[in-house]
Amino acid sequence: IWDMVRAVMDVECRLLVLGGGGYNPWAVARCWTGIWGQLSGREVPLDLPPAAEDILRELTWRHSRGRHPPDHWFTTLADEPRRGPVRDEIKAATAAVLV
Numbered sequence: 001i002w003d004m005v006r007a008v009m010d011v012e013c014r015l016l017v018l019g020g021g022g023y024n025p026w027a028v029a030r031c032w033t034g035i036w037g038q039l040s041g042r043e044v045p046l047d048l049p050p051a052a053e054d055i056l057r058e059l060t061w062r063h064s065r066g067r068h069p070p071d072h073w074f075t076t077l078a079d080e081p082r083r084g085p086v087r088d089e090i091k092a093a094t095a096a097v098l099v
Contacts, residue, residue, distance in 0.1 A: 001031060002078075004094070005038040011098060015039070024066070025059045026073040034077050046076055 008015060017035065019028070033052075037044035048056070056074045060066065072079065 002034045002038050002044065005035055007098065009038070024063070025061050026056055026069055029056060029059070030073070030077045044077060046078055048075055048077065 005017075017039065019032065034044050053074050061069075
């Protein structure tokens with residue numbers, strides 16, 4: 001996601017960045033922190049400082065996935081890359097945005 005933000009920033013001088021809702025609160029917090037870091041030109045740390053970790057550890061989510069979140073959701077902003085094929089509709093959407 002952050003690579004895409006940087007790519008769009010290289011093409012456009014002004015952006016309106018929107019998000020959806022109903023997502024895992026740790027994913028939202030980590031993702032948007034990285035996005036805003038990219039937009040503001042800041043270096044995005046992979047390991048979070050203790051104050052940020054404390055904030056993430058205070059989050060709650062009543063979904064089954066929120067019962068035992070993995071430790072890296074509290075200590076980092078980025079998950080390990082998931083290598084594999086990219087669906088054709090994702091490639092088409094990316095191409096349409098970068099035209």
